Amino acid sequence: SQKIEQNSEALNIQEGKTATLTCNYTNYSPAYLQWYRQDPGRGPVFLLLIRENEKEKRKERLKVTFDTTLKQSLFHITASQPADSATYLCALDPFRGGGADGLTFGKGTHLIIQP
Amino acid sequence: AAGVIQSPRHLIKEKRETATLKCYPIPRHDTVYWYQQGPGQDPQFLISFYEKMQSDKGSIPDRFSAQQFSDYHSELNMSSLELGDSALYFCASSLGTSGGAGEQFFGPGTRLTVL
Numbered sequence: 281s282q283k284i285e286q287n288s289e290a291l292n293i294q295e296g297k298t299a300t301l302t303c304n305y306t307n308y309s310p311a312y313l314q315w316y317r318q319d320p321g322r323g324p325v326f327l328l329l330i331r332e333n334e335k336e337k338r339k340e341r342l343k344v345t346f347d348t349t350l351k352q353s354l355f356h357i358t359a360s361q362p363a364d365s366a367t368y369l370c371a372l373d374p375f376r377g378g379g380a381d382g383l384t385f386g387k388g389t390h391l392i393i394q395p
Numbered sequence: 396a397a398g399v400i401q402s403p404r405h406l407i408k409e410k411r412e413t414a415t416l417k418c419y420p421i422p423r424h425d426t427v428y429w430y431q432q433g434p435g436q437d438p439q440f441l442i443s444f445y446e447k448m449q450s451d452k453g454s455i456p457d458r459f460s461a462q463q464f465s466d467y468h469s470e471l472n473m474s475s476l477e478l479g480d481s482a483l484y485f486c487a488s489s490l491g492t493s494g495g496a497g498e499q500f501f502g503p504g505t506r507l508t509v510l
Contacts, residue, residue: 314498316501321483321504321506322503322504323399323485323487323501323502323503323504324438324485324501325501326498326499326500329497329498369437369438380426380428380443380444380445380450380451380489381443381450381451382428382430382440382441382442382443382451382453383428383438383440383499384440385437385438385439386437387436387437388437
């Protein structure tokens with residue numbers, strides 16, 4: 281069966297360090313992968329999308345890599361700040377072919393940046 | 396900038412009652428998605444619409460139905476409510492299908508509590 285795995289345990293990082301989150305998937309062949317941030321009780325907020333032909337993508341302090349051979353994406357936050365504390369969700373489009381395909385999310389990683 | 400609007404924000408119902416959740420997408424967005432998120436869970440895709448037609452279907456119970464209207468707003472109708480339906484319900488919108496290869500903008504959610 282299709283599966284997306286993220287470390288759902290809390291990840292504690294000291295302020296100023298780089299936080300690295302992992303997303304592994306099985307039985308998918310996604311053309312792209314997305315990362316979202318979610319704060320408690322609020323809707324997910326889109327951060328980055330990376331396509332299968334892109335190895336790396338950056339946006340300000342964020343960097344995403346995509347290794348389709350390893351079936352893995354890494355999400356990095358450099359110079360982390362306490363305001364970066366949130367749950368980060370990896371999402372794939374399972375390509376059911378309907379067009380507006382719903383995303384399949386991983387369970388998310390709860391990131392805590394400690395001052 | 397205008398965001399996705401959901402109403403009501405909070406809803407309390409008794410078992411076996413019905414509920415209707417409304418979603419107003421970002422202006423000019425023609426695609427709407429519905430997700431259900433239980434406590435401590437990742438968002439689960441329910442159903443999507445593109446240009447008022449159902450586009451993709453996820454784990455939506457038969458007791459639920461949805462539609463998208465001519466002004467692109469969408470409604471999720473839930474009947475014979477069960478305790479397990481208590482969750483946050485998110486609506487997301489996007490512009491065009493693009494095979495799903497685009498960011499989805501999530502609303503603030505409707506918190507449904509079934510007693």
